[in-house]
Amino acid sequence: MSATWNILAAIVLLSFSGVPACLMPRRSAAGQRIATLLMVAGSLLGLSGVAASLGGANSPLVQVPWGLPCGRFAVMVDPLSALFLGLVFVVPALGSVYGLDYWRQSQHPATSRRLGLFYGLLAGSMAMVLVARDGVLFLVAWEVMAIAAYFAATVEDDDPAVRRAGWIYLVATHAGTMCLIAMFALWRHATGSFGLEPAQAMPVAVAGTLFVLAVTGFGFKAGLMPLHVWLPGAHAAAPSHVSAVMSGVMLKMGVYGIMRMTALLPVAPVWWGGLLLTAGAVTGVAGIAFAIGQQDLKRLLAYSSIENIGIITMGLGLALIGRSLGRPDWVALGMGAALLHVWNHGLFKPLLFLGAGAILHSTHTRELDRLGGMGARMPVVMVFFVIGAVAICGLPPLNGFVGEWLLYLGLFRTLGQGAEAGFPAAAAVAVALAMIGAMAVACFVKLIGTVFLGTARSDAVDRAQDPPPSMVAPMLALAGACVFLGLFPSFAIPAVENATRTWAALANSASISIAAIAPLGWISALGLALVALVGIFALISRIAFPTDTTARAVTWDCGYARPSKRMQYSGSSLGKSLVDLFAALLRPTSHQPVIHGLFPNSATFKSVVTDTVLDGMVLPLFRSAGRFLPRFRVLQQAQVQTYVLYVVAIVIVLLGVGAMGGQP
Amino acid sequence: MAFVLICFPLLMAALAAVVSSNRVRPWLLPATALVHVATTIAVLVQGTGVSTGVAWLVLDPPGRIVLLQVSVLFLLCSFYAVGYLRYRRDQTNRVFCACLLAFLGVISLVTWSHHLGLMWVAIEASTLVTAPLIYFNRTQRSIEATWKYLLVGSVGIALALLGTFFLAYASLHAGLDSTLTLESLLEHAPRLSKPWLHAAFVLLLVGYGTKMGLAPMHTWKPDAYGEAPGVVGAMLAGGVTSSAFLALLRVYQVCHAAGDDAYTSRLLLFIGLFSMAVAGVFMVGQRDFKRMLAYSSVEHMGILAVGLGIGGPALFGTMLHVLTNGLTKGVLFLSAGNIHRDYGSKSTDHVRGAMQRLPLSGTLFLAGFLAITGSPPFGPFISEFAILNGAFDEGRFVTAGLFLFFLLVVFIGMGATVLHVVQGRAPTDIHRTDYRDGFLTGAPIVVSMMLVLMLGLYIPPPLSALLGDAVRFLENQP
């Protein structure tokens, strides 16, 4: 009981953390500090509740009578929600600390208070979404979250690009909400109440419709391809700590929604899991392919979020298949991988966004091809960024690997060993996962190489330097968590297992145990060994050849007379070969210069990768609608005679419509 | 009670016509409104035992709801009007105040009347007293708007009268002596002659639908709402429409009692969805944000019609929507009026960055937009969601799907305009008028927004009880 109340109190604290600042003068930093203080305090309070309920026992259902015709105020915390709640109580708090200097009140007097208000509201509403056990309450919290995120992301609405991105987001999220409204109405129609308790029996068709509605509605938020259209723009437009929260936590609300609904639905045909597996694979590969094509630091990170959502979805799909076929091991590995990756991505993606924010803060540019050589100027940020990049590529010994490893194990097990039947179609997805892994390496090597390594490509980076401690500390915390979870994954497993058991309504769900199937001990051991080995080697080379005494020279320029910094391999050229590989999907548009004559004038080459779904399909559709619909305006041309004629006409039409029904 | 509610405003209107001071006169509005609200609440608290001697002056639950909504909205608007008229010292507000007060009186009469002929008279009267309000600005455009309002409205309402006569004839045809009081019609409903009843329903639907502004009889609406002052727009969209819908409710009730649900619901769903579609189509790329509000009103009349057409389980949501829609429309029209006054323009070509120039009005306009498009946690969400659930309960999945789709279309069409108005940097080339957000022009909107928010999070038990009564009454259950 107390756990739930702690969390509810935390939700209140978070939601209203921005309010005091609104009552204070525009330039006083006190309001922002209070907000951060409230965020941190509330998060700690909430974490205490989470820690209590991760243990497995569901906290009792708290119901408060609610004066609405439909729906009640019913909240409950079970391990599944607790796992996500942890993320909600970690990332936003760190983000608000980061915001103290990143979005300092004195520098943004016009927007800071509004940002603080909606930032807190966003965090609180996300927590509310996770504990809600009633459809209407869920919807309310959900929409508050969406709207708060909109306002937090569009604080800089002077900028047309921000407005556009925000508008696309708003339309997308509203479309998703419409699906969810339909879903909950159908849910009530099928189960007789809005209560989110597991439903007993249900016609397969209804369950299927509910499932599809859930995947669509929540998919909009999670960013499943092709419902991801809003994601890159919004993440690029938002302030970096807001992007961190959106990408690290808010996308996961979509994942949570799908998990919750699949947990509640009684039947689960195999095609559900198959659909999710396919969607996950497509989302993953396409997401990372688009990421490679980006020239904008934050857009790239946003697309890689889409990829990670794809990986999570694969895990969920595997678990669903396991549930349909009654295979606890697949459920354990799939769900374990999904949940673990939810956390992992919730740690390293905010880390990367905060790092990107630090760069943006000091260089005021997000264009990869204007950056470069930041490693020499911002060494601390670079260390964290590299950690984040290695983690997000799923490479050992960091946390990203563990999740993908579990997923691989699960997918390989669907081959079916020895006697037990398999589901090899699922196993083939492992190859997609492998491809994603390799492409992620390509993507983030490009990112690191273009931003931090080499030499500066423009004077934008000249005054760049490491950010103040208040911005470093959150990154430190996140990076530390990444390393810790990478080296000691078994620490997180019990919580994941509990959550998986709550999700899987299997008869033998008690037998679900990840540790039994996956030797995580080896992972830690080898991870530590690897770290030690690298450390020893590095130490040797450091002792044998101290940096200061070793000779220095310019990079070998292959005999070119005057190599300039512009001659470096740019981000676009690094990505080009892969972009060409996926040209069919990415549809890169490039503008080739024509060069003739002995001494040609300076020519420019430029290649852009736009979003195929958004710029190729959605926007044209809207544009044509915008052209077509106004044609109907000829119907309203101010001739009052015509208007009277309409009245006569509709009388006749209505008489006709009435007669159609074959009245006695 | 009835006397106070109906005649007191009319007397005050007469008083307003004789008061000479242009400065004092507006204060008659809040004074009257306060008395009216107090009486209304007294009546509502007094419960069902309210009846006048006359058989055709009864205040039934649906009437209570509309009365409550109109009275509250009028109270807010009256204070706003005082603040508004301060900026319109340039011309006399004698007619304005008198008509506004008279309007309150006749609308109260609508809510009380149980005689369809009387109800028709009252609604026609409401048309006539609102015409000078639309004409308040004395511009060519406002003349045109008034002309169309009067002509289209009168033609429509004339059809309503014909429909009323048909209804009476239906009872005459049933061998009874012809009657138009609701009670006797309900009593003899099953015996009414079907063809005449159906014809009457169509004519009444068209007639009162014209007053509600259902497509395609909505043509006067964008003109009138666009040209009238914001406060008048609020009263039209929150008062006239509700009273006309109340009239439609009476007819629906008679047909329901006659067991003609299939017929009525077919027509209501058709015209309701058609109105939502038309609203969506005309909102796309709408550059005049007051006309846009008019189309939003068309859409919500469509929603009410759909809710009524679904009937049964959706009635609760429909009655609730009367309240939520009326209040939210108040927020939108009043804040839009402020923005219009400040920029001296209501076209998105000139109006940008309202949240910078008018933080209060701009924010309220945005909030009102979110509310009216059915976003939680605002009132309209609850009512529209209840209607949707009703549709599912009735197994009308196609209707529900179209309903949601049109809501989305409207959201997109409306959002583009609203965000364009409130966001961005205010244009510097447009010089500000002398308008500033003041207490009188700000507070009423805030209060009304608070009410909308409250209805989205918590519906007071007495109110939900009242709504329940209304539903039972409409379904002719004792």
Next chain:
Amino acid sequence: MSTILIHLLLLLSMPPLLAGVINKTKAWFGGRVGPPLFQSYYDLAKLARKRMVLSTTTTWVFRIGPVVTLATVLMAGLLVPMGRFDAPIAFTGDLIFFAYLLGLARFFTTAAALDTGSSFEGMGAAREVTFACLSEPAVFFALLVLAKVSGSLTLTGMLHGPAGGFSAATAAPLILVAIGLFVVLLAENCRIPVDDPSTHLELTMIHEVMVLDHSGPLLGVILYAAALKLFIFGALLLHVVAPFQTGLSWADWSLFVGEMIALAVAIGVVESVMARLLMRRVTYLLTGAMLFCGFGFLLLVR
């Protein structure tokens, strides 16, 4: 115990020899005497003694690159069984760990290359990561096939195959996988026809061009790590193409060494008789490899 010792011994000592063998073969085809068999060892020794020069643009990434590569490759070497003997380290899912270790190596090699800010090394890095995106799926198709036929999820288990060796039914898929893996081996280790380790035209290279700026001991480390990688891939491939065993421990070890050298000769032969492909053709080659392994998988599970 002795197994582990011999494993380590071979792992650490043998790789440079392969390079020597390959070069000898190529020389023989070219009708030259060629460098001595142990030339690579001499080179490494010489490089170890040299000073090193760092580019002024580089950061710690440049120095950590080769180190990480060496560490990861060594660890990967501990996961791959040699001949019929088990690997020192074997646990469920180690195959994925193996693949991702090599991924980590790639990450840091390419990052170190980009650290120099030279366009040529950027070119090499770009090619490296691009081709990996095609060879990686091929490898995993192969792993799926092996896991299916062996029913084990450890490298050791699946490379040794089921108790009675691979059955005839699984021959066809295995052959396809073997071809695919051989191509991947050539690509991953930058051999002809994918890459030409002996050329000095920077534009045409992948691996060599990435390490242009590494000098002295760091270069030595890189060369050694590269040789190790070749050795490991070879050991992995041998299980598929030559799963022979005698039962006698010493005989099996020598058999393994022999097979290894034979493989090196084979590579040498390929390098002598083929020309380097155009860079854009390499993608076709690797796609082909992927398709081979994919068909193998398809044949198996259909």
Next chain:
Amino acid sequence: MTSLLDALLVIVLVMNLFALGTSRIHALIRIVSAQGALLGVIMVLVHRHLTIPVLAVAAAGIAIKGFLIPAIMQRALQQAYVKREIEPLISPLASILLGAIATAFAVLLAGQLPLVNQNDGALLVPTSIATVLVGFIILTTRFKALTQVVGYLVLENGIFVFGMLLIEAMPLVVEMGVLLDLFVGVFVISIIVNHINRAFSTLDTRQLVSLRE
């Protein structure tokens, strides 16, 4: 008695056609006022046993429809210097034909409708429907503001005819209210017409097209 009633109703129908035929607004107003007055008389004939309400309503009807409203409109007409409806949407002849068709349709339709006590007021329902239709024809085919008001009045007359069948359904107050509304309505409309005339210096509603999408 009934024959007389029918004769009067026929006159009403003929007046409709006249209204459609004439293009002089002055005459148009005359016709409508005459029609209104005639309806008052018919009202008395319909109800043999004359009661106070009937007489009152009839008197009021004659007064308002026959005299007050025409007076208002004549004043509006004098202020506006238009005498005839130039170029209607369809020519007078065509509108007469249209009106004739409408009347025929009304008669046929009334034959199909389930009517009560066929004997008296046999022509009442068709007359009312026909008049309503004619009103709509005028409303939709004429462009001068005043002409449209006339159209509205014709429409109103048609409804009034139907209302005669149901005098006991409509209490005196309500009946009076209806008439009062009509009167006030026309009054307000005439004021607006005046303003239109002043603001646009014409009564041609084709000029009132600034409010459009």
